[in-house]
Amino acid sequence: MxxxxxxxxxxxxxxxxxxxxxxxxxxxxxxxxxxxxxxxxxxxxxxxxxITRLPLDKIEEREGGLRIGALVTNATLAYDARIRERYPLLADAILAGASAQLRNAASTGGNLLQRTRCYYFYDTATPCNKREPGSGCSAIGGVDRIHAILGTSDKCIATHPSDMCVALAALEAVVQVSGPQGDRSIPFAEFHRLPGDEPSKDTNLAPGEIVLAIDLPAKGFGGTHHTYLKLRDRLSYAFALVSVAAALELDGQTIRTARLALGGVAHKPWRNTDAEALLQGKPATRETFKAAADLILREAKPQATNGFKIELARRAIVRGLEQAAAGTPQSQSDKRIQ
Missing domain, CATH: 3.30.43.10 (Uridine Diphospho-n-acetylenolpyruvylglucosamine Reductase, domain 2)
Incomplete structure (x- = not known):
């Protein structure tokens, strides 16, 4: 060091x-x-x-929603009664995401800023465009089992590691930041970046900016029609191969509103608003859910050994939407898939 x-x-x-x-x-x-x-x-x-002494460690009411300070720990956030009641999708995603020890230390703002998941990014003996722009991507043509199937470029195929951020994408959170040019708000969909030609840039933070808080909207999909489904190589602490954050509002068996975001498949949490629109007004059936999954994955691009992720993601989307529709969210204590 x-x-x-x-x-x-x-x-x-x-x-x-x-x-x-x-x-x-x-x-x-x-x-x-x-x-x-x-x-x-x-x-x-x-x-x-x-920055641990900055006054950014509160969860506060704001305009019908909640403002989460950047220094609120993941554990505090996951077990806060207001989060559990009004934003259970977020609480479940956090509990799926790490060991208890890590949740006790990790901050909300830091979770947003986790660097990418890629073997080669962590191995300084190999070329990596994220570490050294222009040096090449060792994952392309290398060991690519955990890598992205959506939104990739010829410069990078790494995946975003966070579970919390997948739920925040589905909930349409807003990130509050401050910097040399003052304060500004960044819609969550615009906070993280796809690799494109500049994979070294993970977010759209401007130079010198700091994350202050995350705003959760009043609409939190409380109740039971939600799930955070995480598929991984082992049931204990592990990164997602594919994860699904799904939340529904139902009128009988008809879908009034849908939110759907994926983790483990792209350089950022992957939300497809076209698939959400397809679900709206449709019956909450497996056929409807399969159609949404097909729409999300129609542009998926496998690498040499991660093609299994496409079918895994398809099944996970259908299973996640079925769990949400049935009001049987995935347990984060008993992680076996329901």
């Missing part, structure tokens, strides 16, 4: 100033991702800016 300076600002303005004064600086809160990257020599910050 390289040498670095350490500062602990007491205000957001001081944190933004500290970041702007050193392009090699990085914010640190829980450190559950950054410290690993530093140990692997993927990240070499010249300065760590400890």
């Amino acid at each position: 390289n040498r670095f300076d350490y500062v602990r600002p007491s205000t957001v303005a001081e944190a933004v100033q500290a970041l702007g004064s050193d392009p090699a600086a990085r914010f640190i809160a829980g450190g559950t991702n950054l410290i690993d990257l530093m140990k692997y020599d993927v990240e070499r910050p010249g300065k760590l800016i400890d």
Whole structure:
């Protein structure tokens, strides 16, 4: 691990100033991702800016929804009574996402900023366009079993690792940030990026910006017609091969409103509003759900060994929508698929 300076600002303005004064600086809160990257020599910050004393650790009512401070821990968020009652999809996604130890340390803002999941990104002995733009993508033509099937480019096929973010995409959250140019709001769908020609950029944060909070809208799909279904190589702590965040509003057996987002399949949480529109007004049947899955996956592009993800995702979408329609959300304590 390289040498670095350490500062602990007491205000957001001081944190933004500290970041702007050193392009090699990085914010640190829980450190559950950054410290690993530093140990692997993927990240070499010249300065760590400890933001744990900033006043960003509250969950507050706002315009019928909730504002979640960037320093709220994943554990606090998952077990908050308001989240459990009004946004159960989010609570379930967090509980699916990591070990209890990690949830106790990881921050909400840090979860948004997790770096990509890719063997080669973590291996500095191999070329990686995310680490060194223009060096190449070792995953293409390499070991690609865990990699993306949607939204890829010829520069990168990595996947986004977060479970929490999949639920936030389905819920249409909004990210509040601050930077040298002031405060601004970023709709969640616009926060993360697809790799395109610049896979080194994971988000649309401007230089010097810090995440302050996440706003959840009043519409949270409380009740039972939701599920977070996560398929992985083992039932214990593991990243998703495919995950599905599904939430429905039903009028009898007719779908009034649908939200659907996938994890483990793309460089960002994957939400398809066309598939949601297809579901609206249709009967909550397996045939309807299959049609939505086919629409989502029609442009899926497999690599050499991850083609199984397409059928896995198709079945997961159907199963997730069936769970949501039946009001039987996937248990996050007994992770065996229902």
